Amino acid sequence: MTSADPERVIAIARSWIGTPYHDQASLRGVGCDCLGLARGVWREIVGPEPFPIPPYSRDWGETGPREVLADGARTMMIEVSLAKADPGALVLFRMMPRAIAKHVGILTGPDSFLHAYERLGVIEEPLTVSWRRRMAFAFLFPQR
Known part of the structure; x- marks a missing residue:
């Protein structure tokens, strides 16, 4: 599986900046x-999502x-080492020690990332x- 162009991933992700936070939404x-x-x-x-996402908990301390x-x-996707x-x-971020990873972000530079955060949006x-x-x-996102 070949990975998508990272510059394209970042440009698309940045086009979401300012989108308000809304739990379990994606528009x-x-x-x-x-x-x-x-x-x-x-x-x-990549294209259409391969399966519907089931409802999920917002509990960042979930174990x-x-x-x-x-x-x-x-x-x-293509897993890579950190x-x-x-x-x-x-x-994927583990927000509390010993909890499962439940927060997602996209790296935009060596020292920056983009994510949706409650009250702040994207x-x-x-x-x-x-x-x-x-x-x-x-x-890594796969290529279409």
Whole structure:
């Protein structure tokens, strides 16, 4: 599987900046959450979503034996090590120690990323030490 052009991924992701936060939505300019942002970028880069996304919990402290989000991403994307996560990569964050990864962002530069955050909507911000230590998984979008 060949990965999509990272510059195209970043340009499409940036076109979502300013979209208001709306839990479990995925409509540019109208509303999305972090997964909805990734889903919207997927649709423009790859095409239709391969399966419907079931309802999911907003609990960032959720624990469990299975990394549901990472397992789902593995079925459709190209997993890379965090050390090889360059701009254009989709990154999953573990927001609390020992919790499963439940937040999604897209790297836009060596020290920046884009994500949808409650009350702020889709924003691009610095990839600070605090965000870096929460990174758990990284994936590349496949080429159409």
